[in-house]
Amino acid sequence: MVNFYSYSATPRRYRGVTWPIYASAHTRRRPVLRYWLVMPIEDLQQAAQKIAGFLSTLNKLGGLRLKYRITAGDGERDPAGALCVELGGPDVPLVIQHNGELLRALETIAAQILRLDQREQDLVSFDADNFKALRAEELRLTAETAAAKVRKSGIPYAFPPSNSRERRLLHMAFRGIEGVETASSGEGQDRFLAVYPAGKTHLPVTPPAKPRGFGRR
Numbered sequence: 001m002v003n004f005y006s007y008s009a010t011p012r013r014y015r016g017v018t019w020p021i022y023a024s025a026h027t028r029r030r031p032v033l034r035y036w037l038v039m040p041i042e043d044l045q046q047a048a049q050k051i052a053g054f055l056s057t058l059n060k061l062g063g064l065r066l067k068y069r070i071t072a073g074d075g076e077r078d079p080a081g082a083l084c085v086e087l088g089g090p091d092v093p094l095v096i097q098h099n100g101e102l103l104r105a106l107e108t109i110a111a112q113i114l115r116l117d118q119r120e121q122d123l124v125s126f127d128a129d130n131f132k133a134l135r136a137e138e139l140r141l142t143a144e145t146a147a148a149k150v151r152k153s154g155i156p157y158a159f160p161p162s163n164s165r166e167r168r169l170l171h172m173a174f175r176g177i178e179g180v181e182t183a184s185s186g187e188g189q190d191r192f193l194a195v196y197p198a199g200k201t202h203l204p205v206t207p208p209a210k211p212r213g214f215g216r217r
Helices: 044-062 092-113 118-123 131-153 164-173
Strands: 012-014 017-019 067-072 083-088 124-128 180-185 192-197
Touching: 044 067, 044 083, 044 092, 083 092, 092 118, 092 124, 092 131, 118 124, 118 164, 124 131, 131 164, 131 180, 131 192, 164 180, 164 192
Parallel strands: 083 124
Antiparallel strands: 012 017, 067 083, 180 192
16 A cells, blocks of 8 residues: 655745745744634645645555645635645545545545634645546536526525535536526525525525434434
């Protein structure tokens, strides 16, 4: 079993400064505004090492066969000052099955390891076997179906609760679709995306029903 991780030596630019991944920035305490603004990860090298350590432990203790490559976000697909983790290896199908549940779980755990605030969790992105590009296409088709339903009925439509990254992908999927608008509603884990007829975001929207827990009938 071969495990690897790599840091991109290509300099990335954010905050008006060019930072190569290998270069370590002085660790500074984040200002209180971190809870109002999404701040870049300050020490990308240290953060990458923590994620690499987590994945190495997962392979050893969990018996997984995953390879991983860690690079900096390019500021286009992923935010500048973020970390992108590309997974490979024999167990990738396990990671992306069930609509990528394990992939999203790894993202969540990595964000917790880095002690990122809920609004900053997009600063760590995991992908495997081009899963997210395929997922984006799936969401685009879903968005077109929901938009057609809202335009025809004039009634807002609510998607099930999802994390900030999934909601952002949905917002992006609705770009270019005429006759509807999107907005997020709810708080915390119950936050969801709603689709409204254009110019009618004031209409009430019925929150999506929560799935029943185990043992409930």
